Amino acid sequence: MHMSEQNTMNTHPEDFIEVKNLVKYYPVLGGVMRRVIAWVKAVDDVSFTIKRGETLGLVGESGCGKTTVGHTMLGLIPHTSGSVLFDGVDIFKLSPDELKTMRRNLQIVFQDPYSSLDPRLPIGESIAEGLRIHKIGDNQERFNQVMEVLRKVGLEDYHAMRYPHEFSGGQRQRIGIARALIMKPKFILLDEPVSALDVSIQSQVLNILRDLQSEFGLTYLFVAHNLAVVEHISDRVAVMYVGKVVEIASREDLFDHQLHPYTQALMSAIPIPNPRLKRERTILAGDVPSPLNPPSGCRFHPRCPIAQPNCAVDEPLLRELRPGHQVACHYAEKFA
Amino acid sequence: MTAQLSVNANQVEKDYRANSLWRMTLRRIGKQRNAIIGMVILGILLLVAILAPVLAPYDPIEVLIGVEDVGKREAPCIHLLGCPADQPQHIMGTDGNVRDVFSRVIYGTRYSLFLGFTAIGIAIGVGAVLGAISGYYGGWLDMIIMRILDVLMAFPSLLLAIAIVSVLGPGLSNALVAIGIVSIPVYARVVRASVLTVKEQEYVKASKALGGSHMHILIDRILPNSVPPLIVRGTLGIGTAILDAAALSFLGLGAQPPMPEWGTMLGSERNQVFSAPHLVFYPGIAIMITVLAFNLIGDGLRDAIDPRLSNT
Numbered sequence: 001m002h003m004s005e006q007n008t009m010n011t012h013p014e015d016f017i018e019v020k021n022l023v024k025y026y027p028v029l030g031g032v033m034r035r036v037i038a039w040v041k042a043v044d045d046v047s048f049t050i051k052r053g054e055t056l057g058l059v060g061e062s063g064c065g066k067t068t069v070g071h072t073m074l075g076l077i078p079h080t081s082g083s084v085l086f087d088g089v090d091i092f093k094l095s096p097d098e099l100k101t102m103r104r105n106l107q108i109v110f111q112d113p114y115s116s117l118d119p120r121l122p123i124g125e126s127i128a129e130g131l132r133i134h135k136i137g138d139n140q141e142r143f144n145q146v147m148e149v150l151r152k153v154g155l156e157d158y159h160a161m162r163y164p165h166e167f168s169g170g171q172r173q174r175i176g177i178a179r180a181l182i183m184k185p186k187f188i189l190l191d192e193p194v195s196a197l198d199v200s201i202q203s204q205v206l207n208i209l210r211d212l213q214s215e216f217g218l219t220y221l222f223v224a225h226n227l228a229v230v231e232h233i234s235d236r237v238a239v240m241y242v243g244k245v246v247e248i249a250s251r252e253d254l255f256d257h258q259l260h261p262y263t264q265a266l267m268s269a270i271p272i273p274n275p276r277l278k279r280e281r282t283i284l285a286g287d288v289p290s291p292l293n294p295p296s297g298c299r300f301h302p303r304c305p306i307a308q309p310n311c312a313v314d315e316p317l318l319r320e321l322r323p324g325h326q327v328a329c330h331y332a333e334k335f336a
Numbered sequence: 337m338t339a340q341l342s343v344n345a346n347q348v349e350k351d352y353r354a355n356s357l358w359r360m361t362l363r364r365i366g367k368q369r370n371a372i373i374g375m376v377i378l379g380i381l382l383l384v385a386i387l388a389p390v391l392a393p394y395d396p397i398e399v400l401i402g403v404e405d406v407g408k409r410e411a412p413c414i415h416l417l418g419c420p421a422d423q424p425q426h427i428m429g430t431d432g433n434v435r436d437v438f439s440r441v442i443y444g445t446r447y448s449l450f451l452g453f454t455a456i457g458i459a460i461g462v463g464a465v466l467g468a469i470s471g472y473y474g475g476w477l478d479m480i481i482m483r484i485l486d487v488l489m490a491f492p493s494l495l496l497a498i499a500i501v502s503v504l505g506p507g508l509s510n511a512l513v514a515i516g517i518v519s520i521p522v523y524a525r526v527v528r529a530s531v532l533t534v535k536e537q538e539y540v541k542a543s544k545a546l547g548g549s550h551m552h553i554l555i556d557r558i559l560p561n562s563v564p565p566l567i568v569r570g571t572l573g574i575g576t577a578i579l580d581a582a583a584l585s586f587l588g589l590g591a592q593p594p595m596p597e598w599g600t601m602l603g604s605e606r607n608q609v610f611s612a613p614h615l616v617f618y619p620g621i622a623i624m625i626t627v628l629a630f631n632l633i634g635d636g637l638r639d640a641i642d643p644r645l646s647n648t
Contacts, residue, residue, distance in 0.1 A: 130546035
């Protein structure tokens with residue numbers, strides 16, 4: 001592909017995916033003329049990188065914009081500004097045809113296994129859809145490939161002709177993975193792939209994802225709100241709060257030495273299976289602010305236990321406090 | 337449905353057949369007694385329409401003066417029920433032009449069914465396209481299309497149909513077009529509503545992530561999943577269309593005499609309701625039975641496709 005030559009090359013060659021200053025505002029329409037009266041700042045200036053073959057976990061509360069980040073960076077919903085470099089190619093600048101070709105490399109597994117499969121199609125057809133769209137192979141070849149990916153995700157050949165309603169949630173999620181996998185992608189966005197599943201099934205799906213990653217050298221962005229799941233699968237973790245990334249670090253670093261007070265509160269909420277263990281819980285006051293009208297300065301300051309007057313004015317930027325450990329807090333040194 | 341995967345394994349094939357969504361829906365329809373009754377009636381009506389030349393004892397537009405010894409508007413004469421054998425048999429009597437009403441009613445089945453299916457066919461064809469575009473693309477296109485359809489919808493349908501026929505001129509085909517146009521907004525709205533629901537489904541997003549074009553997504557993903565409510569509404573709509581067509585013909589704007597159309601038959605004999613009630617009774621009953629059949633099927637289909645509605 002000659003596309004990569006036209007665009008700027010990576011500053012760090014090992015950074016496979018580079019999200020730069022991604023912004024997504026949703027307009028709020030109102031009044032008689034349906035004019036834009038406000039903006040929901042769902043994603044506000046988010047930057048991160050993912051290295052080749054790595055899993056980046058993206059965590060945060062419901063509504064903090066993590067799913068929006070994922071869908072926007074794949075161009076599934078239009079972005080407001082910013083850029084996403086995939087192997088050096090800015091996917092927002094591609095022509096429709098180039099984007100279509102590029103989509104083979106970028107796949108997604110959805111959160112809800114019940115609505116992510118067309119109820120009218122036998123699942124073999126659903127899995128083969130991408131091959132049909134890109135006109136890859138003839139019927140026989142497609143059939144063979146469908147069988148191959150079905151086996152890869154632990155399903156049987158005869159499942160191909162069954163309909164989605166005949167499968168359990170875990171099986172459907174594996175079908176969703178098969179549909180992404182058949183395109184031989186380099187990157188898969190896992191959009192809360194296990195949050196709709198039973199705990200017993202979660203580990204099964206996570207293990208499949210892990211095996212596939214090592215077999216095909218896949219790069220994952222794993223969006224989730226379950227910290228235990230994120231700890232299990234991620235190499236690095238990014239924490240989001242009201243449309244902003246507040247901390248990025250390697251998994252060990254983040255789970256052992258959180259530098260952001262929000263991350264600390266989040267971590268202290270992980271249940272530990274030991275009823276006798278006494279530990280300090282950081283319980284946050286107040287509610288998550290609305291992205292419609294986020295607090296000034298640091299978005300966390302109204303709830304922050306260590307907030308100072310300037311936190312309400314100055315917006316903290318992500319800065320590297322330790323090697324590979326970025327945090328957006330003016331007073332993170334306290335915890336370093 | 338596009339079965340583009342060629343499958344060799346027999347077992348796979350068997351599984352597939354037994355569990356397809358359509359099969360399941362059919363099985364559920366089989367449990368709806370009303371729908372079965374409606375389908376049986378419709379089946380009989382279709383047979384009657386096809387076999388009309390065989391079933392009808394007379395030519396429906398032949399005036400029998402001088403052919404037989406019958407007069408105007410004679411009461412039904414059925415040999416089995418004691419009508420003298422020397423009189424010619426007219427199961428439903430004769431009309432004001434001395435034609436056999438029974439033959440006319442039988443041939444009328446053809447016109448009514450044809451009218452109903454074609455008018456709704458036009459309405460669904462145009463309505464589905466407009467509704468799908470409107471729902472999928474949204475924005476100002478949606479605004480324009482829906483506001484125009486709202487204007488259409490604001491008129492009582494029969495009144496609008498009369499207006500359209502007055503412009504086009506009376507006649508069967510113009511009545512058909514008029515009823516079709518009048519019914520468009522209903523189907524456009526039904527399709528738009530289901531497109532709006534379906535397009536938010538994650539499998540549509542998945543299609544987009546796979547690189548599917550708008551056309552692919554609209555035609556292969558969204559439309560097929562928007563069809564069930566359309567089928568229900570369409571079946572019910574055929575009944576209404578037949579009724580409207582009969583009304584137009586009754587007013588002299590639809591089928592023209594001597595066409596054996598039920599509405600026309602009613603219209604031409606409406607002044608003889610008291611002296612010769614059989615002339616309006618039989619075509620009236622025929623219209624009622626046909627409309628009833630479609631309504632029964634429509635209700636049954638709705639219950640079978642969306643079980644949540646069955647108890648409301």
